[in-house]
Amino acid sequence: MxxxxxxxxxxxxxxxxGCSSIDSTSDFKGNQLTETGARPVSHxxxxxxxxxxxxxxxxxxxxxxxxxxxxxxxxxxxxxxxTAAEMVLEESRKQGADAVxxxxxxxxxxxQAATLIFWLKEAQASxxxxxxxxxxxxxxxxxxxxIEEEETE
Numbered sequence: 001m002x003x004x005x006x007x008x009x010x011x012x013x014x015x016x017x018g019c020s021s022i023d024s025t026s027d028f029k030g031n032q033l034t035e036t037g038a039r040p041v042s043h044x045x046x047x048x049x050x051x052x053x054x055x056x057x058x059x060x061x062x063x064x065x066x067x068x069x070x071x072x073x074x075x076x077x078x079x080x081x082x083t084a085a086e087m088v089l090e091e092s093r094k095q096g097a098d099a100v101x102x103x104x105x106x107x108x109x110x111x112q113a114a115t116l117i118f119w120l121k122e123a124q125a126s127x128x129x130x131x132x133x134x135x136x137x138x139x140x141x142x143x144x145x146x147i148e149e150e151e152t153e
Contacts, residue, residue: 019072020048020064022091024129034101038130041097045126046087050079055109055119063121081105084125097129 024042033040050063050072057077065071066083085105092100105125112118 020046020066020069020078020087022046022069022087024091024095033128033130036132038099038101038132041092041095041129041131043126043128044088044091044095044100045124046084046091047122047124048079048084048087049120049122051112052079052109052119052121054117055111055121057121061118079121079123081107081123081125084123085127088125088127092127092129095129097131099130099132100127101130103127 022044023046024044026040026042028040028043046066046069048064048066051061052063053059053061060073060075060077060079063073063076063078065073066078066087069087085103088103089100103125104127105123107121107123109119109121112120
């Protein structure tokens with residue numbers, strides 16, 4: 001009977017461990033994020049983690065979903081700095097931003113000694129979602145627009 005309880009406990013731990021989340025805040029208390037005058041939308045942070053057999057990326061057991069934060073997948077490798085960054089970029093698009101500045105990622109893989117055979121892998125990303133004003137857009141593109149306007153007059 002104790003083996004059955006232990007098995008259910010391990011399964012619950014694995015399901016709870018394979019997860020992802022995305023959080024954001026738009027409360028900057030009047031602080032400016034950039035010197036360029038871009039209008040801040042929010043600061044976004046993503047986290048995705050999972051359990052891997054023997055630490056191999058080819059052997060995921062349960063991992064978080066980067067396309068549906070809070071969900072998880074069995075036997076699907078989803079934990080990487082790229083997927084964490086993609087979560088931030090996707091959330092910024094949903095919030096109406098047209099750029100993400102100061103995008104940072106972090107990656108960790110650690111052996112879970114109590115289990116002997118599993119590794120916990122985690123990737124995080126954070127960045128500032130902004131809307132670029134016309135004055136802070138691409139100067140080359142702005143110059144081309146001005147030349148086109150002059151030619152049509």
